[in-house]
Amino acid sequence: MCDAVKFGQLCSDNVCNTQRTSDSWGEGHYGASRGGRLHKGVDIECSDGSDVLAPFDVTIKGSLIVYNDPNKKAIDEGINLSGEGLCFKLFYVKPIKTSGTVDKGEKIGTMLPMQSVYQGITSHIHVQMCNRSEDPTEYFSDLCQTRVPSEETELIPGRFWWFDLPHYYA
Numbered sequence: 001m002c003d004a005v006k007f008g009q010l011c012s013d014n015v016c017n018t019q020r021t022s023d024s025w026g027e028g029h030y031g032a033s034r035g036g037r038l039h040k041g042v043d044i045e046c047s048d049g050s051d052v053l054a055p056f057d058v059t060i061k062g063s064l065i066v067y068n069d070p071n072k073k074a075i076d077e078g079i080n081l082s083g084e085g086l087c088f089k090l091f092y093v094k095p096i097k098t099s100g101t102v103d104k105g106e107k108i109g110t111m112l113p114m115q116s117v118y119q120g121i122t123s124h125i126h127v128q129m130c131n132r133s134e135d136p137t138e139y140f141s142d143l144c145q146t147r148v149p150s151e152e153t154e155l156i157p158g159r160f161w162w163f164d165l166p167h168y169y170a
Helices: 070-075
Strands: 042-045 051-053 058-065 077-083 086-091 093-095 100-102 107-111 124-129 162-164 167-169
Touching: 058 086, 077 107
Parallel strands: none
Antiparallel strands: 042 124, 051 107, 058 077, 058 100, 077 086, 077 093, 086 124, 093 107, 162 167
16 A cells, blocks of 8 residues: 555646546446446546546556457557556556656556547546555545635735636645
């Protein structure tokens, strides 16, 4: 266990690592029921075609086949990774390479077109630990969670403040 490890941004269009909640195809949290089977990962929202980024410095351990089903060929790829003491897989990602190392924030692949297979689903990257019984939820936090200045906070000269509704950053 690596208690202090947290995933950095996974998808170029989801700076907060917002998790998929519920849609007509089900829920995206670890342990959700999916057609009588338990969901063994966490789904992080990502638009079809978006860049997928290394969440921290990682070693690429190869590509993977998600379904091996001709009806799902459009989204049948993923990538095996390790880093920060973790071994994990990302599904629905076309890797740009299948070995080597990548620095945090660098592109490791492209989000595959989930809408072509599951129309109306919230497109997402499925994050699964190599040990499927381990819940990856603890390695994620809201990257946009910030301390909002109170009304009494004085703006300090030399400190830059900016905001991105509904969050303020210092």
